[in-house]
């Protein structure tokens with residue numbers, strides 16, 4: 373692994389690499405804003421002219437954790453006006469990964485690296501189809517963000533981000549990128565087992581995303597209602613059995629500790645992003661979070677009845693909302 377991506381390592385060690393945030397919503401604005409604040413040349417690529425104009429006029433406003441401030445940052449609403457980037461952060465929702473990856477692949481300089489810290493499974497594979505093998509790193513973040521108004525992003529907590537090679541092991545480019553991001557205001561570690569870490573985070577999503585998404589309860593609210601908390605734990609148990617079939621060990625204590633950790637944290641006051649998507653009329657990430665695990669379960673004959681029920685109900689809720 374040590375030699376993976378020498379060209380990429382050199383690009384990331386450049387003094388002034390160019391960063392492109394593709395699909396700059398809440399997380400993209402937070403990542404891009406923090407990096408630009410510490411001096412990296414960042415472009416936020418977004419679709420909304422309203423948001424782009426607000427940021428061009430007043431800068432990107434970051435509020436909440438770390439204090440309220442405005443950060444000047446370059447914004448584009450079409451790939452045509454973007455210069456080739458050394459680092460691409462793909463930060464759209466999972467259902468847009470294919471379209472976004474295809475549109476930004478031509479904007480990657482030779483040897484550039486693209487990273488996903490999106491939730492769920494399968495985003496990196498889709499990125500590889502568009503960007504080529506060897507150009508993509510996996511990741512996850514414990515940061516949380518929402519867009520409060522056009523050009524205003526709320527940062528919920530100062531928490532770490534992990535990145536790594538999807539095939540496992542530590543590479544120079546992952547370490548170079550983690551160092552670059554950390555030095556520029558985004559504490560990041562290189563992980564030798566990013567896929568396991570992504571499954572670990574997925575435990576939280578399968579437990580909480582639809583239980584909150586369907587009911588409108590907060591994370592704390594789900595945990596405090598025993599029959600619903602039971603469903604959340606069953607969802608984790610099924611996902612862990614699928615992970616096990618794929619060679620990833622997430623023992624019961626580990627996954628329940630992750631669950632108890634979020635329930636005991638400030639995040640317990642929040643509804644999940646799946647619920648926020650329902651309320652905002654947006655498509656949810658049900659396929660990347662539930663569909664991906666159900667499919668991996670099927671291919672190894674691991675039953676996932678709870679996950680299937682949660683996913684089907686979410687799809688039904690989305691359809692009813694869209695038809696109303």
Ligand SMILES: NC(=O)C1=CN([C@@H]2O[C@H](COP(=O)(O)OP(=O)(O)OC[C@H]3O[C@@H](n4cnc5c(N)ncnc54)[C@H](OP(=O)(O)O)[C@@H]3O)[C@@H](O)[C@H]2O)C=CC1
Pocket residue numbers: 394395396397398399400417418419420463464465466468471472489490491492513514515516517518519645657
């Ligand atoms: N928010 C959070 O706290 C966390 C989110 N995540 C993950 O990060 C990812 C992003 O989440 P989040 O930032 O909340 O999502 P948002 O919905 O806030 O942002 C996604 C952005 O992608 C843009 N987008 C969608 N389709 C396209 C397209 N075809 N071309 C260009 N842009 C597009 C959307 O634009 P438009 O607004 O125009 O639709 C939107 O601004 C998700 O995978 C999520 O699970 C992970 C940890 C925490």
Ligand SMILES: CC(C)(CO)C(=O)C(=O)O
Pocket residue numbers: 491576577580581639642643644645646
């Ligand atoms: C971990 C969790 C459940 C925290 O809100 C999340 O990632 C989400 O809401 O999408």
